[in-house]
Amino acid sequence: MRIAVIGGGPAGLYFAILMQRDFPGARITVVERNRPDDTFGFGVVFSDQTLDIFQEADEPSYRAITESFAYWDDIEIHLKGTVHRIGGNGFCGCSRRTLLLLLQERARALGVELIHGREATPEDFPDADLIVAADGINSPIRTRFADHFQPETDLRPNRFAWMGSTRPFDAFTFFFREQPEGIFIAHCYQYEANASTWVLETDPETFARAGLDRMGEEESARFLEGVFAEELQGHRLLTNRSLWRRFPAIRCARWVKDNIVLLGDAKASAHFSIGSGTKLAMEDAIALH
Numbered sequence: 001m002r003i004a005v006i007g008g009g010p011a012g013l014y015f016a017i018l019m020q021r022d023f024p025g026a027r028i029t030v031v032e033r034n035r036p037d038d039t040f041g042f043g044v045v046f047s048d049q050t051l052d053i054f055q056e057a058d059e060p061s062y063r064a065i066t067e068s069f070a071y072w073d074d075i076e077i078h079l080k081g082t083v084h085r086i087g088g089n090g091f092c093g094c095s096r097r098t099l100l101l102l103l104q105e106r107a108r109a110l111g112v113e114l115i116h117g118r119e120a121t122p123e124d125f126p127d128a129d130l131i132v133a134a135d136g137i138n139s140p141i142r143t144r145f146a147d148h149f150q151p152e153t154d155l156r157p158n159r160f161a162w163m164g165s166t167r168p169f170d171a172f173t174f175f176f177r178e179q180p181e182g183i184f185i186a187h188c189y190q191y192e193a194n195a196s197t198w199v200l201e202t203d204p205e206t207f208a209r210a211g212l213d214r215m216g217e218e219e220s221a222r223f224l225e226g227v228f229a230e231e232l233q234g235h236r237l238l239t240n241r242s243l244w245r246r247f248p249a250i251r252c253a254r255w256v257k258d259n260i261v262l263l264g265d266a267k268a269s270a271h272f273s274i275g276s277g278t279k280l281a282m283e284d285a286i287a288l289h
Contacts, residue, residue, distance in 0.1 A: 001023055001025070001026040001027070001129050001130075002026070002027050002125070002127050002128045002129050002130075003016070003019060003026055003027070003028045003029070003128065003129065003130045003131075003132065004028075004029050004031070004120070004122075004124070004125035004128040004130070004131045004132070005028065005029065005030040005031070005131075005132040005134055006031055006120045006121075006122075006131065006132065006133055006134065006135050006141065007030075007031075007032060007132075007133065007134035007135035007136060007263075007264075007266070008030045008031070008032025008034075008100075008104075008114065008116065008134075009032075009100070009134060009136065009264065009265075009281070010044075010099060010100065010103060010264075010278050010281055010282050010285075011134045011263050011264030011265075011281035011282060011284055011285050012030055012032075012132060012134030012263065012264070012285075013030060013100070013103035013104060013107055014058075014061075014103060014281075014282045014285040014286070015132060015134070015263060015285035015288055015289055016028050016030050016107050016112045017058060017061060017103065017106050017107050017110060017112070018057060018058060018285065018286065018289040019289055020107065020110040020111055020112045021058065021110055022289070024110075024111070027113075028111075028112045028113065029112070029113040029114075029115065029125070030107065030112060030113070030114050030115070031115045031118055031119075031120035031124075032114070032115070032116050032117075032118075033117070033118065033119050033120075034116065034117070035116050035117055036100075036101070036104060036114070036116045037097065037101065040096075040240060040241045041096050041162050041197075041240065041241075042095065042096065042162060042163075042164040042191065042195070042196075042197040042198075042238075042240065043093045043094060043095050043096060043164075043189065043190075043191025043192070043195065043196070043197040044093060044094060044095075044096050044099055044191070044277075044278040045091055045092070045093040045172070045189055045191070045197075045276075045278075045279075046069075046091070046092055046093070046278070046279050047089070047090060047091055047279070048090030048091070048092075049090075050279045050283070051066065051092065053283065053286065054282070057286050057289075058106075060106060061102065061103060061106045064102045064105070064106065065094065065099060065102055066092070068094045068095075068098050068099075068102065068192075069092040069093060069094045069191075070092060070093050070094070070190045070191055070192060070193070071091070071092045072091055072092070072169070072170055072171050072172065072189075072190070073087055073088060073089055073090055073091075073171075074086060074087045074089065074170070074171035074172070075089050075171060075172045075173075075174075076171040076172070076173045076174070077173075077174045077176075078173070078174065078175045078176065078231070079176045080176070080178075085171065089172070091172050091189070093189050093190060093191035093192075093197070094191050094192065095191050095192050095195065096278075098192075099278070121140075121141075122141065122260055128259060129259060130259055130261065131259055131260045131261070132260075132261055132263050132288070133260055133261065133262050133263065133266050134263040134264050134266060134281075135266055136264070136265050136266060137248065137250065137265040137266070137269050139262070139265070139266035141260065141262075141266065142252065142262060142266050142267075145257050145260070148254060148257045149252045149253065149254050149255070149257065149262065150252060150253035150254060151250055151251070151252045151253075152250070152251050152252075152253075153248045153249070153250050154248070154249040154250075155246050155247070155248050155249075156246055156247045156248075156249060156271075157203065157204050157246065158201055158202065158203055158204070158246070158247070159201070159202055159203075159204060159207045159212070159244045159245065159246060160199060160200060160201040160202075160244070160245065160246075160247060160272060161199075161200050161220065161242045161243060161244045161245070162197070162198075162199055162240070162241075162242055162272075163197075163198045163199075163200060163221060163224070163237045163238060163239055163240075163242045164195065164196060164197055164198060164237070164238040164239075164240065165188075165195075165196050165198050165232060165235045165236065165237055165238060166194045166195065166196070166235045166236070166238075167188075167196055167231075167232055167233055167235035168190050168193070168194060168196065169188055169189060169190040169196050170190075172188075172189045173186075173187075173188040173189065174186070174187055174188070175188065175228060175231045177227055177228060177231075179206075179210075179227055181206050181209040181210040182202060182203060182205060182206025182209060182210070183202065183203065183206060184200065184201070184202050184206065184224070184227050184228070185200070185201040185202065186198050186199070186200055186201075186228055186231065187199040187201070187272070187273060188231075198237060199272055199273075200224055201273075207244070210223065211223075212244060213244075217239050217241075217242050217243065218239060220242075220244065221236075221237040221238075221239050221242065222237075224237055225237050247269070247271060247272060248269060249269055249271065250265075250268055250269040251268050252267060252268065255267050261288065263281070263284050263285065263288060264280075264281035264284055264285075265277065265281060267284065268280075
């Protein structure tokens, strides 16, 4: 059996791991356009329930991942001077870079061929029994065969940007700030010691009034440090391709074309506010496997 996976994110790597483990005679190749240690964004988050699914799916990668996690049980909401804390939720986070490196290590140990720094198309694998298009939310393969997959994109109006900070957290935290320009929201969680993800969100009118449409990456981070000065507690906001954008809610009428199947964000996107994009992508891999 010959399998090609185009896209070396969590979904593509996890699918390759599961298939290579259960079909050791298969030839499986994962091709990723970025370098092995390139990653964009900051941390990823999983629930306890998701970790149970990962443990059942592949114990070795589960153990490696959970050893790198920060854990918390609570959700905390800061709104109009009040703090609401809700316990018993069970979440954990780790850096996206760490997750990718651990999955790469597990895949290599099983015999998966990993190729980085190269673009790939289905034509590169004429002998493949299965081609998995795990090439992300802007999937070139989905776009190329759009007439068949029939994707629908609902571009949501709010603007958001992924940033990070060194401020620690002991809960999945939401900050709501009312400013002269309008309302700003920060979705925050810790994923490593002294490392937290901050997803900043605002509506289009506030975005324009604040002048964020005219600011560069670093300038917008400095502006938001002023908005969330109290919440940052002296820590800075960190950027990594922290561009403001609108979220594309993507759904496809079909997921399969001949021997090509869409996986993860290429198939459907999950809104950042639920913190489940990576979880759903890896669960897609389990289901396809």
